[in-house]
Amino acid sequence: MQKFNYHTHTRRCGHADNNMTDEDFVKEFIKKGFTKIAFTDHCPEKEEIDHRKNMRMKYSEKNEYLESIKSLKEKYKDRIEIETGFEVEYLQGQEENLLELKNETDKLILGQHFIYDDKNELKIFRRRYEPFEDVDFLKYAEYIKIAIEKNIPDIIAHPDVYMLSRDNYTEVDEKVAHIICSTAEKYGIPIEINLSHPNEFIIGKRERIIYPCKEFWRIASEYKYLNVLYGVDAHFKYQIMNYEKAIEVANKYIGQEIIDKLHFRN
Secondary structure, three states: OOOEEEEEOOHHHOOOOOOOOHHHHHHHHHHOOOOEEEEOEEOOOOOOOOOOOOOOOOHHHHHHHHHHHHHHHHHOOOOOEEEOEEEEOOOOOOHHHHHHHHHOOOEEEEOOOEEEOOOOOEEEOOOOOOOOOHHHHHHHHHHHHHHHHOOOOOEEOOOOHHHHHOOOOOHHHHHHHHHHHHHHHHHOOOEEEEOOOOOOOOOOEEOOEEOOOHHHHHHHOOOOOOEEEEEOOEOOHHHHHOHHHHHHHHHHHHOHHHHOOOEEOO
């Protein structure tokens, strides 16, 4: 079983356990036998774009965050390898700011939660009440494609998250999956099976679409050189504690036949 995790958050993002310190997360991963982790909390924005509250750390917290992780890296160097990082979104015009964050850290994961539509309005995936059109999903794929081509992310987090805004799997969704998977394969960027909902009863389910999305991962399995990994997406202690169960549930919904065809990175 995979014993590394590159998707770990902290209280700074505003929607993780406020009682868990950075060190508490490290200790929990050690208890589970992990040998390497990266803290990749939701990135601060130099130019504020995402105006939602409790979604990311403030820019003023960035240096303290990095110093905290570096201190833990030294303190626990004989027990676990620790890296610094951020989870970022790509938007045109933000390349310089994103690459600045990359130069300051060990890992950047791209978790594209939103796009801007043709009216320049922010549209957030997973909001069931927001109307989405096919062009929005194609734009999502294009954002990820461009970010990879510009050498921004080291990993693509939850590439199938856009399906949480769908009721049915369509030809457009298949095209989105191929754009993401082919680009990630071409540039050697791993994609993540997200384990954010380890409880079988609360795993992302929207009518006939279940997340992680079986149809997306079936397409991913067709790419011979595309690397895949699991991401705990840890915001709470229980997510680490239920790690094995989360993998079991994710594999169940994706299907063992598909899992066996994916190329997991070790």
